[in-house]
Amino acid sequence: MDVDKKTLERMMEGDLKWEELKPIISGRKDQNRFDKIMEILQEKLNWKEKILLPLHEHLYIVAKEGERIVKCDCGFEFGDYQINWKHKCKIRVRDTFESIEKLYPKMMGSDPEWEELREFFCPNCFTLLDVEAVPPGYPIIFNFLPDIDAFYEKWLGRNPPDKE
Amino acid sequence: MSIKPIGWDGKTIKEMLEESEKLLKDSKKYHGIERLSLKEEDPFKYEKAYASLRGALVSARETALHIAASPIVTEIGELCFALYTPEGDSIVVSTGILVHVHTMSEGIKFMIREGYEEDPSINQGDIFLNNDPQCGNVHTTDVQTLIPIFWEKELIGWAGGVTHQIDIGGITPGHTLVSSTQRFDDGVYYTCRKIGSNDKIWRDHMIGAKKSVRSPMYWELDEKCRLAGNLMIRDAVYEFIEREGIEFYKKFMREAIEEGRRIVLERVKERLIPGRYRAASFMDLPMKDQAWLPLARVDKISNQPMEMIVKEDGGLSISFDGASAAGANAFNCDKGAMEGGQWVLLTQILIYGDKVNDGAYYAVEKYYPLGSWANPGDPYLSYQAPWGNLIPAYTTVMKSLSYALFSRGFREEVVPGYGFTGDSIQGGGIYSAGPLKGERWMLSTFEISGQGLGASAVKDGLNWGYAMWNPESDLGDVETWELFQGGIPYLSRKVKPNTPGHGKYRGGANYAGVAFIANSEKVEFFAGREGLVFHGSGGMHGGYPNATSYRLIAKNTNLEEIFRQQQNYPLGDPDPTDGEFERYLKADITRIPIGTIYPIALENYDVIHFSESGGPGYGDPMERKLESVKKDLDEGLYTSDIVKNVYGVVANFDDDKNEWEIDNEATKIQKQRIMDERKSESLSFEEFWKKERDRILKGDFYEAVTTMYLESLRLSTKWGREFREFWNLDEDFQLEVK
Numbered sequence: 001m002d003v004d005k006k007t008l009e010r011m012m013e014g015d016l017k018w019e020e021l022k023p024i025i026s027g028r029k030d031q032n033r034f035d036k037i038m039e040i041l042q043e044k045l046n047w048k049e050k051i052l053l054p055l056h057e058h059l060y061i062v063a064k065e066g067e068r069i070v071k072c073d074c075g076f077e078f079g080d081y082q083i084n085w086k087h088k089c090k091i092r093v094r095d096t097f098e099s100i101e102k103l104y105p106k107m108m109g110s111d112p113e114w115e116e117l118r119e120f121f122c123p124n125c126f127t128l129l130d131v132e133a134v135p136p137g138y139p140i141i142f143n144f145l146p147d148i149d150a151f152y153e154k155w156l157g158r159n160p161p162d163k164e
Numbered sequence: 165m166s167i168k169p170i171g172w173d174g175k176t177i178k179e180m181l182e183e184s185e186k187l188l189k190d191s192k193k194y195h196g197i198e199r200l201s202l203k204e205e206d207p208f209k210y211e212k213a214y215a216s217l218r219g220a221l222v223s224a225r226e227t228a229l230h231i232a233a234s235p236i237v238t239e240i241g242e243l244c245f246a247l248y249t250p251e252g253d254s255i256v257v258s259t260g261i262l263v264h265v266h267t268m269s270e271g272i273k274f275m276i277r278e279g280y281e282e283d284p285s286i287n288q289g290d291i292f293l294n295n296d297p298q299c300g301n302v303h304t305t306d307v308q309t310l311i312p313i314f315w316e317k318e319l320i321g322w323a324g325g326v327t328h329q330i331d332i333g334g335i336t337p338g339h340t341l342v343s344s345t346q347r348f349d350d351g352v353y354y355t356c357r358k359i360g361s362n363d364k365i366w367r368d369h370m371i372g373a374k375k376s377v378r379s380p381m382y383w384e385l386d387e388k389c390r391l392a393g394n395l396m397i398r399d400a401v402y403e404f405i406e407r408e409g410i411e412f413y414k415k416f417m418r419e420a421i422e423e424g425r426r427i428v429l430e431r432v433k434e435r436l437i438p439g440r441y442r443a444a445s446f447m448d449l450p451m452k453d454q455a456w457l458p459l460a461r462v463d464k465i466s467n468q469p470m471e472m473i474v475k476e477d478g479g480l481s482i483s484f485d486g487a488s489a490a491g492a493n494a495f496n497c498d499k500g501a502m503e504g505g506q507w508v509l510l511t512q513i514l515i516y517g518d519k520v521n522d523g524a525y526y527a528v529e530k531y532y533p534l535g536s537w538a539n540p541g542d543p544y545l546s547y548q549a550p551w552g553n554l555i556p557a558y559t560t561v562m563k564s565l566s567y568a569l570f571s572r573g574f575r576e577e578v579v580p581g582y583g584f585t586g587d588s589i590q591g592g593g594i595y596s597a598g599p600l601k602g603e604r605w606m607l608s609t610f611e612i613s614g615q616g617l618g619a620s621a622v623k624d625g626l627n628w629g630y631a632m633w634n635p636e637s638d639l640g641d642v643e644t645w646e647l648f649q650g651g652i653p654y655l656s657r658k659v660k661p662n663t664p665g666h667g668k669y670r671g672g673a674n675y676a677g678v679a680f681i682a683n684s685e686k687v688e689f690f691a692g693r694e695g696l697v698f699h700g701s702g703g704m705h706g707g708y709p710n711a712t713s714y715r716l717i718a719k720n721t722n723l724e725e726i727f728r729q730q731q732n733y734p735l736g737d738p739d740p741t742d743g744e745f746e747r748y749l750k751a752d753i754t755r756i757p758i759g760t761i762y763p764i765a766l767e768n769y770d771v772i773h774f775s776e777s778g779g780p781g782y783g784d785p786m787e788r789k790l791e792s793v794k795k796d797l798d799e800g801l802y803t804s805d806i807v808k809n810v811y812g813v814v815a816n817f818d819d820d821k822n823e824w825e826i827d828n829e830a831t832k833i834q835k836q837r838i839m840d841e842r843k844s845e846s847l848s849f850e851e852f853w854k855k856e857r858d859r860i861l862k863g864d865f866y867e868a869v870t871t872m873y874l875e876s877l878r879l880s881t882k883w884g885r886e887f888r889e890f891w892n893l894d895e896d897f898q899l900e901v902k
Contacts, residue, residue, distance in 0.1 A: 091852040113865075114869065115465075133446075145439050146439035
């Protein structure tokens with residue numbers, strides 16, 4: 001089904017009622033969804049940089065001065081998208097019962113000897129961007145490294161916005 | 165070969181299988197098919213043909229499940245049928261438990277490769293039984309019936325049906341036995357065994373099989389259910405051939421599978437983004453103080469790292485390189501289990517639709533490292549409860565697909581994961597009184613089918629309604645479960661606060677049950693679920709994992725007296741630190757933060773509490789709308805202390821209105837406090853890195869963690885190299901178990 005931009009905007013804000021959302025989930029997907037979402041985001045953020053790909057609820061890969069960087073919607077720039085953006089985050093580690101039990105009742109969180117919680121914050125706006133539940137000593141996970149050129153050139157049949 | 169080949173054009177089926185595999189390898193297309201000629205030339209006829217076969221399979225399933233007796237089949241539909249090519253590739257599958265898109269394929273291919281055509285021979289009317297994980301099955305409790313389909317002396321395919329048993333005659337009663345540590349504990353094994361001819365199950369087989377399990381009636385009726393469904397499918401195939409002709413059928417089956425392969429590539433290009441995706445999940449195995457065999461007395465974490473590559477051509481590759489080792493526990497997975505877990509997931513989030521078959525299997529590359537839990541390579545290990553690894557491990561795939569779906573704009577399809585369908589309280593006993601005195605009862609409730617689903621990027625997760633292994637999940641009626649597990653009636657089923665993973669959109673919530681032992685003797689009880697680690701790969705984009713499990717058991721209770729005096733009894737454990745059990749019961753009450761426990765003995769009037777799982781959350785909880793938080797409080801999904809700490813929302817209960825009211829001023833202050841704490845309590849990456857690296861250098865880990873790293877470092881050069889590079893460790897760095 002063809003979902004109009006206004007409906008998509010409401011969906012992105014979490015404002016659609018189930019009766020409105022259900023047909024979008026179970027119906028045929030609109031083939032130009034990506035372009036509509038990109039349009040909405042570019043308008044909303046009002047950045048001079050072009051968005052190449054929405055990476056996260058708050059993070060975008062944008063083209064800036066010939067580089068492709070990850071940028072938070074607060075304006076903070078994480079740098080080259082090929083390097084894990086979490087390495088630029090501020091990180092809080094919950095590795096004691098006391099700190100874990102602030103979020104989960106006793107018995108209902110991990111044992112910190114077995115697993116810790118890592119919270120990754122944007123160093124500028126301090127929005128919580130990711131949570132890792134991993135054993136202590138586990139390398140930070142690089143969630144997603146997109147192949148931007150292949151996506152635009154091979155799948156969408158056009159150049160990426162920074163090569164137009 | 166002494167007998168006449170049963171393949172096409174005078175070939176043996178082994179020759180047909182080899183030819184099919186070579187064509188796929190050389191051309192990368194099923195049977196080397198370049199053009200879907202039937203679909204192109206007469207699409208209406210082609211679609212009608214596909215729909216008629218699929219309809220026949222769905223119809224067979226719907227009819228057959230009424231023959232089964234097991235509530236697991238009748239109540240929640242743990243039943244699936246499929247139609248295969250002579251070489252064992254699925255053409256069409258029914259609705260139901262789509263784990264088995266590819267599992268029975270492996271069973272058929274096993275029989276072909278092992279020369280069954282010659283001995284024990286494959287004839288019209290033969291019936292084969294398989295439940296061996298080495299031959300494509302998930303675990304022994306899934307039992308498959310396969311029948312060959314002939315047309316004028318040529319094998320033109322197979323029909324297969326699978327049901328899940330209540331009991332499989334393993335080391336303890338139950339269906340997913342956590343105390344099983346070797347093949348010989350897994351219950352009765354049927355390795356692609358011929359069990360009937362002329363469409364009849366042999367009497368000697370049925371006598372032996374019924375003596376091999378603790379639930380003989382369910383076994384017999386489930387066998388008849390699977391056979392009946394298969395025979396219905398065979399009839400439907402004959403009707404199809406009589407209508408369309410054998411040449412059309414032969415061509416159709418190949419093209420339908422190639423179309424299935426192409427559908428995956430097209431769907432991937434439509435929904436995802438090419439690139440590399442990574443996630444990791446974990447499962448705790450706290451067996452050091454529990455296991456019966458010395459070899460199994462180990463505490464360890466199962467490492468489940470997953471890398472998914474979405475390729476330019478739309479193909480997918482999924483690798484579990486770095487997975488920790490297989491071992492003397494029930495959670496080992498062979499290929500059938502891995503394929504089963506993968507297929508049931510992909511068919512729900514990406515490749516849903518009528519046309520799911522082995523074409524989809526051929527579009528996805530897999531790597532299951534030898535020696536790991538994902539490919540042990542040792543038939544003598546236990547494969548009884550592979551779901552212990554599969555369920556958490558495949559959250560990684562769901563989450564990775566969700567990263568892609570989000571970036572592509574399909575935010576409504578995002579699901580970072582699901583709750584562990586694992587609090588399967590199990591065991592059983594013998595009725596000590598009443599009309600069934602002396603009979604066995606099995607505790608195998610499948611209300612685990614109703615777990616919390618993860619949040620999406622636009623809404624909260626589904627409450628108490630999801631099972632990753634069954635798209636038609638239903639937690640079922642208490643009364644139905646009590647029919648066959650009458651020795652453990654329910655006292656309550658009630659919303660359990662604080663189960664959902666936190667987030668801008670919270671994960672699905674769940675409930676807990678309380679039950680007691682009645683009119684029984686020799687009762688064993690055990691359970692399996694995560695407890696010391698969070699389930700799966702957690703939340704997404706700032707969402708948290710859902711709460712973990714724990715065990716609460718009350719023994720030597722005064723429940724009998726409470727009943728007699730008609731007093732209140734506990735209906736739940738809403739706050740484990742403020743015990744409802746302690747308030748209402750005089751008893752020896754134990755709470756342990758472990759989800760997986762070995763069998764323990766229970767007596768009449770002992771009480772157990774079991775909590776089902778919430779789903780993981782999505783997004784920063786601080787962004788959750790205030791009215792949503794209020795609704796959570798009003799519905800009892802969260803408690804006010806947790807809401808204050810996580811969501812920064814301060815609320816007070818209004819006794820007059822019987823609802824929660826948010827204190828806006830206090831909430832503003834609390835939210836600011838949380839933001840301040842984020843700033844003051846967080847480290848830079850460099851500080852974090854140094855702190856964690858120091859722990860590694862000192863080996864400052866509990867042995868379960870060290871063992872996990874040692875196994876992953878031993879089994880994967882690549883994972884080991886990346887681990888050492890990330891922490892800047894010497895090439896020969898090793899950890900030691902203290």
